Amino acid sequence: MTALDTAGPAVTAGPAPTRSTKRSARRRARTWGEIALLAGPAVLVYLFFVLLPVLLAAYYSFFNWNGLGPLDQFIGFDNYTRLLADPVFHRSVFNNFFIVVMSLLIQGPLAILIALLMNRRLRFRGLLRALIFVPYVLSEVTAGLAWQILLQSVPPTRWGPVDTLLRTLGIEDPPSWLADPDVVMWTMFGILTWKYLGLAIILMLAGLASVPDELHEAAALDGAGWWQTQWHITVPLLGPTIRIWAFLSIIGALQLFDMIWIVTGGGPLNASSTMAVYMVGNGLNVSQIGFGSAVAVVLFLISLIVALVYQRFALRRDLAGALTGGVR
Amino acid sequence: MTATTAITVAPGKARPSRRAGQRFDWGQPVVYLVALAVAAIAVGPVLYVFISGFRTNPDFFTDPAGMPNPWTTDNYARVLGDPTFWRQVLASTVTALGTTIGVMLLGVMAAFVIARYEFKGRGLLYALFTTGLLFPLTISILPLTVLLRQLDLFGTWWGLIIPQVAFALPTTIIILVPFLRAIPGELEEAALIDGASRIGFFWRIVLPLSMPGLMTVGVLAFVGSWNAYLLPLFVLQAGGAASEDYTLPLGVQFYSTAYGQDTTGVLAYTALAMLPAILFFTLAEKRIVGGLQGAVKG
Numbered sequence: 296m297t298a299l300d301t302a303g304p305a306v307t308a309g310p311a312p313t314r315s316t317k318r319s320a321r322r323r324a325r326t327w328g329e330i331a332l333l334a335g336p337a338v339l340v341y342l343f344f345v346l347l348p349v350l351l352a353a354y355y356s357f358f359n360w361n362g363l364g365p366l367d368q369f370i371g372f373d374n375y376t377r378l379l380a381d382p383v384f385h386r387s388v389f390n391n392f393f394i395v396v397m398s399l400l401i402q403g404p405l406a407i408l409i410a411l412l413m414n415r416r417l418r419f420r421g422l423l424r425a426l427i428f429v430p431y432v433l434s435e436v437t438a439g440l441a442w443q444i445l446l447q448s449v450p451p452t453r454w455g456p457v458d459t460l461l462r463t464l465g466i467e468d469p470p471s472w473l474a475d476p477d478v479v480m481w482t483m484f485g486i487l488t489w490k491y492l493g494l495a496i497i498l499m500l501a502g503l504a505s506v507p508d509e510l511h512e513a514a515a516l517d518g519a520g521w522w523q524t525q526w527h528i529t530v531p532l533l534g535p536t537i538r539i540w541a542f543l544s545i546i547g548a549l550q551l552f553d554m555i556w557i558v559t560g561g562g563p564l565n566a567s568s569t570m571a572v573y574m575v576g577n578g579l580n581v582s583q584i585g586f587g588s589a590v591a592v593v594l595f596l597i598s599l600i601v602a603l604v605y606q607r608f609a610l611r612r613d614l615a616g617a618l619t620g621g622v623r
Numbered sequence: 624m625t626a627t628t629a630i631t632v633a634p635g636k637a638r639p640s641r642r643a644g645q646r647f648d649w650g651q652p653v654v655y656l657v658a659l660a661v662a663a664i665a666v667g668p669v670l671y672v673f674i675s676g677f678r679t680n681p682d683f684f685t686d687p688a689g690m691p692n693p694w695t696t697d698n699y700a701r702v703l704g705d706p707t708f709w710r711q712v713l714a715s716t717v718t719a720l721g722t723t724i725g726v727m728l729l730g731v732m733a734a735f736v737i738a739r740y741e742f743k744g745r746g747l748l749y750a751l752f753t754t755g756l757l758f759p760l761t762i763s764i765l766p767l768t769v770l771l772r773q774l775d776l777f778g779t780w781w782g783l784i785i786p787q788v789a790f791a792l793p794t795t796i797i798i799l800v801p802f803l804r805a806i807p808g809e810l811e812e813a814a815l816i817d818g819a820s821r822i823g824f825f826w827r828i829v830l831p832l833s834m835p836g837l838m839t840v841g842v843l844a845f846v847g848s849w850n851a852y853l854l855p856l857f858v859l860q861a862g863g864a865a866s867e868d869y870t871l872p873l874g875v876q877f878y879s880t881a882y883g884q885d886t887t888g889v890l891a892y893t894a895l896a897m898l899p900a901i902l903f904f905t906l907a908e909k910r911i912v913g914g915l916q917g918a919v920k921g
Contacts, residue, residue, distance in 0.1 A: 329822060333732040336729050336732065337732060337752075338748070340789045341789050341793075344785060344786045345790060345793075349763050351766035352765065412657050417655070417658070429669060430668075432908075433850075436872035436873075437893050440876065441669070441672045444889065456675075460688045493665055501913075546759075591764075602757070
């Protein structure tokens with residue numbers, strides 16, 4: 296996140312200042328021309344398609360509007376009060392944070408542990424890494440459709456692939472993975488873990504590659520066991536990688552849409568809805584652009600607050616200089 | 624479970640006195656076991672999709688967890704013989720390539736200015752782009768749709784490419800600026816002394832030297848576009864494009880909704896849609912990971 300704060304010094308290798316002010320004025324005009332020519336297209340595209348829509352979302356959120364007719368029904372904060380009073384939205388926010396917390400508590404430590412184990416000379420290491428990375432490179436749509444078919448069951452007559460497998464293993468009455476409102480978010484978390492654990496492991500392995508071997512040897516000479524060495528030396532040095540992963544994971548979980556939309560559509564009974572699913576459901580299906588925009592604004596504010604709190608939290612830990620414990 | 628196995632792994636190899644004996648390292652098989660288990664869980668469902676694409680529907684419903692009996696290539700042949708499928712492959716390829724080229728071009732030009740020009744507002748320009756990380760597509764999708772409709776880009780491939788370029792710019796610039804800054808100033812002086820303009824320097828020296836960074840940025844943009852769902856859902860599906868003009872993810876989903884009863888057909892379609900991603904992106908693993916690390920490094 297600190298990359299956001301500064302552009303750093305530019306490399307100045309331009310020609311030395313000239314004597315003639317007239318010429319230098321021309322040169323300066325030329326420089327500005329180059330800047331405009333080079334940066335202009337990116338700035339225009341970016342302002343128009345990234346920043347403008349955000350401002351428009353804030354504006355539309357005060358209107359009752361279907362996106363097509365005239366934008367003339369100003370309703371103040373009505374969209375927001377309606378939104379904040381809707382139990383379905385509460386459920387959606389809860390689900391987003393469920394995924395955030397579960398990812399940090401389970402995916403993070405699991406990935407670190409597996410990466411620590413794999414961080415040694417292994418035969419077929421490249422192949423293993425590639426295999427572990429496969430779920431991440433799939434589109435959410437293909438992965439989601441695959442899981443939908445794997446988990447589909449119409450008990451007691453028709454069992455899906457996963458349930459059939461479980462039944463041959465002696466689990467006669469497997470849970471309704473996608474149809475039970477109390478189970479569905481756990482199922483979704485399982486699918487997301489399957490999809491993103493590989494990326495986390497590969498990121499951690501990349502981070503571990505930069506931890507010098509000498510440290511381990513020194514610790515071993517001092518009589519530290521493998522586990523002690525990892526815990527006291529390797530994991531703290533992995534701090535930056537863990538923070539990058541945690542940031543990606545938190546932001547991704549707050550924006551969660553594709554996988555849920557494909558696998559459950561937010562159902563059953565909105566039990567697996569997230570903020571983005573709620574927004575798209577209202578914006579796409581019912582054409583409530585005004586109301587959907589209000590959801591987008593709230594989603595943005597929540598993400599912003601979480602990002603700021605996270606930055607603070609991560610910074611504080613850096614200052615304390617004791618980054619153990621992974622992501623807690 | 625893993626915690627206990629980890630403790631048993633402790634190798635004593637760093638202690639010189641032990642060297643002569645070189646005991647068998649019990650950690651090794653445990654590690655292979657864990658790694659294999661993780662790899663199997665990761666790849667298992669994907670393999671299942673590919674294999675089940677070779678089944679007939681009655682066979683599938685008799686024993687969903689079994690192997691094909693008999694094996695049949697009908698499903699795959701049908702999908703591969705379907706012009707709609709190939710149109711969708713084309714749509715995905717064109718939009719992904721368009722996005723990649725656009726991002727690399729606009730990104731490197733803007734990053735060059737930020738990295739190597741000294742001017743008032745340079746810091747602001749950089750901050751402007753990095754702020755974009757706070758505004759992901761999800762937040763602006765509804766107003767963006769309205770904008771695209773007014774621009775007559777609704778339902779078209781351009782309506783995908785241009786916003787995707789815009790949304791990929793922040794990451795791209797954050798990755799490229801350090802690359803461009805690392806090019807030594809002496810090179811630029813030498814080029815200028817040889818009579819090259821600054822633009823000439825950019826074209827002849829900066830572009831070739833920043834290729835590794837550009838490749839990373841390009842791969843990230845390509846992957847993002849190839850796998851994209853939210854934007855195509857709004858721009859193409861809601862935008863009223865014909866299903867032949869859908870990108871693959873959208874097309875696969877459309878097929879599964881339209882022909883939901885044909886489960887093994889859907890599986891074959893899904894498998895074929897997975898294939899390019901697995902082939903290309905697994906090879907590009909290092910660049911994807913490096914890019915993701917760079918995107919938020921701080």
